[in-house]
């Protein structure tokens with residue numbers, strides 16, 4: 001990386017670090033007076049200058065210059081000033097009088113037609129950790145002056161900076177690794193510190209840094225011109241580049257081995273690593289630092305690159321396609337789109353324009369997959385060793401031919417499918433993800449599409465480890481050691497050429513009575529009927545939230561904040577919730593296949609998966625401040641352990657789609673029925689009461705059967721009306737469905753109440769419930785009865801397919 005680029009990145013990242021010290025009540029090295037105002041403009045800048053002492057000696061002058069960004073006299077200070085102005089998108093912010101707590105991005109998102117954003121949600125002033133106190137916003141108002149919180153954060157920052165100072169003291173130390181380490185620690189300690197009302201110091205700093213890098217090639221005259229009236233300037237400042245993997249669904253689910261949960265896990269992890277690798281490859285090829293990666297999650301990444309990089313991007317895009325085509329025979333494609341960001345697009349929500357443009361470019365790219373390869377495409381598509389129709393060489397998992405296919409168990413598998421399964425297996429015990437930056441290598445011949453080969457083509461070597469790796473060899477340019485749990489993170493030490501940090505990754509796997517757990521154990525650990533539950537959930541309306549939810553406040557930092565907030569929930573908090581189903585002293589009941597971006601996929605004991613879905617939904621509501629437009633929809637299907645998992649995953653996906661058909665979404669499809677979440681909660685509550693009644697011997701199973709047949713009759717009437725074109729009353733209200741089953745059910749319940757005197761009150765309540773909502777309550781009352789029936793049924797789990 002060229003020196004001016006490194007300096008721009010470092011200056012951008014740390015220019016406002018003094019803000020934490022200021023809010024912590026740290027006294028400046030010299031009293032604040034007229035001379036200081038003249039030199040620094042604002043008090044936090046003076047404290048940023050003082051923070052120089054925490055940096056390795058060779059880089060202290062960079063921060064000393066950057067600290068003058070409110071009174072710029074040097075080129076670097078001017079570069080930071082203009083980059084900061086663009087990142088903020090407002091003329092000049094008086095940060096010294098700024099807010100004490102960060103407003104949650106969820107308080108800024110209002111999806112058109114979906115109600116107002118929840119007001120006054122503030123994030124706690126705590127270092128990032130997988131704890132509710134640190135992750136969840138609250139409405140505590142007024143939140144106080146935040147001095148104690150900032151003081152603790154400032155102490156943490158200083159300690160960590162001191163460690164880095166020692167590791168990078170040598171002249172010629174690796175600047176890119178230092179920046180990578182800084183990014184991790186700024187995320188941890190300044191992600192909750194407000195730079196503006198709703199923009200964290202972490203986002204503000206890294207976006208300032210990314211823009212400073214993009215502008216670092218400008219001449220002094222160009223910079224001065226840009227500083228004049230940026231809000232009216234059409235001068236291109238950067239390109240926003242988005243990469244998005246397509247073919248994911250088929251890649252994960254078009255595989256056929258039975259019960260291969262680890263294969264699905266391996267494939268999901270590989271896709272995330274692939275997205276990370278391509279992002280880091282593009283940055284490395286353009287000579288850009290890690291500050292210019294805005295986010296990478298859920299198989300999608302976003303970068304900021306200098307405007308002049310457009311031509312080179314086209315060449316990089318061809319390379320990425322060539323590698324993926326050779327290795328995956330067209331099954332996976334990385335769409336890459338970009339849009340130019342003129343200076344004016346950083347103001348008044350105009351960012352929405354380029355953002356829509358980049359998404360349109362992605363759609364075009366996906367519609368014409370691999371078209372960027374032109375004439376080369378035909379050459380690459382015909383692969384003699386792959387297209388021989390030789391059955392002996394056909395992988396029975398992915399159906400591609402490969403000369404190195406090998407029989408493994410009852411299936412013949414290609415090297416890629418074997419390696420992907422191993423990756424999923426290795427993840428089970430993993431505590432660290434070790435990513436090495438190496439020289440990219442891409443050979444023709446017989447590319448097998450193993451994760452190792454493909455990642456190597458993008459200059460990455462990935463390994464999952466259960467303990468810290470030894471120092472990297474000379475072939476490794478830079479190593480990233482990412483701790484996968486908080487405990488493992490405590491053992492990390494910064495080292496030269498080594499980036500250390502925490503990575504959230506939902507890694508919940510069962511350990512059965514005989515060691516490694518299997519899906520059969522999960523089904524066996526169910527209550528009642530022995531079934532596997534397959535759960536999929538995702539966020540509703542997220543596309544609209546990004547494209548229109550921020551309105552006039554749309555900016556890159558807010559888009560990044562929204563993406564991180566959602567990702568943090570799925571990559572982080574979901575793990576905490578899922579772990580509760582695998583306590584150390586009883587059978588494990590949950591298994592994560594994937595959770596990140598805005599969706600998740602779990603398998604486990606079916607009743608545990610129903611509980612987990614409800615927990616995830618309830619906490620997501622709390623996490624978003626009960627946002628009226630941001631909620632979840634999902635589906636849960638029950639299958640026997642021998643039912644093919646990839647098929648079950650598709651069934652669960654279909655159930656999720658069903659749930660999204662409900663007007664307003666925000667629903668869950670379970671046991672073949674879609675209910676809004678609040679109704680599901682009522683059903684769960686009734687299920688619990690029915691179960692208690694049965695357990696106490698107060699009623700017979702006949703009660704459950706009655707409720708189930710009543711619901712079946714109701715459902716039949718409903719479908720019949722729909723077929724005949726009805727379903728609504730003359731006033732447009734959804735119709736109730738009255739039939740002979742109504743008096744019959746009431747009569748039967750009355751008789752049961754007489755028969756089971758001790759349950760007379762509860763049965764009376766059921767009669768009331770059934771009448772509710774013009775008898776439409778029958779739908780969920782019946783679901784509760786089926787739920788209770790499954791929970792209490794004795795079962796050996798030997799049937800072919802579940803409910």
Ligand SMILES: [Zn+2]
Nearest residue numbers: 395398414417
């Ligand atoms: Zn294969």
